[in-house]
Amino acid sequence: MTTPPRPEGYDPRAFEPFAVTVDLAVLTVRAGRLHALLVRRGQEPYAGAWALPGGFVLPHESAGTAARRELAEETGLSGTTVAGLHLEQLHTYTEPGRDPRMRVVSVAYTALLPDPPEPRGGGDAAEARWLPHDEVPALAFDHDRILADARAHVGARLEHTCLATAFCPPEFTLGELRQVYETVWGVTLDRPNFRRKVLTTPGFVEPVEGPPRRTGARGKPAALYRAGRATALHPPLLRPEGRSA
Amino acid sequence: MTTPPRPEGYDPRAFEPFAVTVDLAVLTVRAGRLHALLVRRGQEPYAGAWALPGGFVLPHESAGTAARRELAEETGLSGTTVAGLHLEQLHTYTEPGRDPRMRVVSVAYTALLPDPPEPRGGGDAAEARWLPHDEVPALAFDHDRILADARAHVGARLEHTCLATAFCPPEFTLGELRQVYETVWGVTLDRPNFRRKVLTTPGFVEPVEGPPRRTGARGKPAALYRAGRATALHPPLLRPEGRSA
């Protein structure tokens, strides 16, 4: 916060109160397609419409804490699982009128999950589901824009960070990792070149000892890797053709 | 905003109200040093301490609008000048207890100015000044952290965007542009290589016709350029040695 001292009076109660909420753009890669976690609203306004999960920030918690709490409630993931997830503050949406009922400021977060279970629907009565990103209908409030911003943000972050591993299970193949990039960016990458880039970046992934996973899939079985200690990519892994941020 | 429908009751007034403010990390390059715009607080808490300029978001305005309004008030720049400035939302700070008086959520912005006039002190009684970034004392609230985040953010943005021109006047030399990078990153760059990179990036800068500026400075007079139409840098201009975001 803060205000420069303001002779006319520093009295927050003189202002109409603001509500503060968090909205979550929770993304996952499932079957080679980008999916977003959405909930169906049960109340006006936008009753029956899909929306991003989210909720009020409680008086004693930070927005980040609220985001993790809401995420756990919506997905049914355990608290310890949610505690380890990568959550990133995206943007704060403050337009007056974005909620017809009152003045609401929303702090949006992105979260990335490896292919997760169907959400339990949370404690809320409303339906919660993963929807393929390109089949998402018009959402309530300004959530279309938030989801679009989240996708752009994640796409840009993939270029400069090791974030892609957050979409993968603890042990994964380079093919799975490559599919994360291909799915989020909507492109196809050259397999050998991708492999070379990932393996020559120190700390991006580290090999897992032991036999490859038996999948019953067609070709030569792929070696397993887990995420390394690096968080940034130098030099970056730029998308082809691509404009970035 | 939004909340999933919540049987226990959707009544924002049931919660303690939040105040919403904006804080501004306004940076400039002056005499080869990075400076930040700071104001001195006149009231408790932190009376007499330096803080970032900022203030309440009014009921009818967005946070971005509030940030521009506060910036105009603090710097004395004209409304049209401020309207053209590059303002970027940085992060939103929501920790309970960050303001001892009440629950305050603050949306922080970064703004970049070409070497500006001394601030007028604004409508507020408090003193306002540019302080060299490395001489900034401990600030009120969590403003130390905000300013540090702002500097890190701007440094990272310089690598991937044409943002550096926002620190320069409408017409500038490549030496001035290079000094922006050197100042923000705290490094020295090879002059010919910097020149090559900037000039071969389409749309970064465009030459200004006419004679060079007569400065009375020592060496060969430098050609003038203005900002081009590009906003992103491909490939990026990575800082030497450098870890980035």
Next chain:
DNA sequence: ACCTTTTATAGTCATACTGACTCTTAAAGG
């Protein structure tokens, strides 16, 4: 007028990184 200092601008060269390829290996399925 001359020489020195300073900064802009032009070029060179080796290396790193990337994109586009080809080729081999190891599995599954008929």
Next chain:
DNA sequence: CCTTTAAGAGTCAGTATGACTATAAAAGGT
């Protein structure tokens, strides 16, 4: 045993960059 599929190894050329050298054009002092 042959085909299909995907992993993994390797080649080659073009681009971008870092390090460096050389020239040009100004100011200041002697």
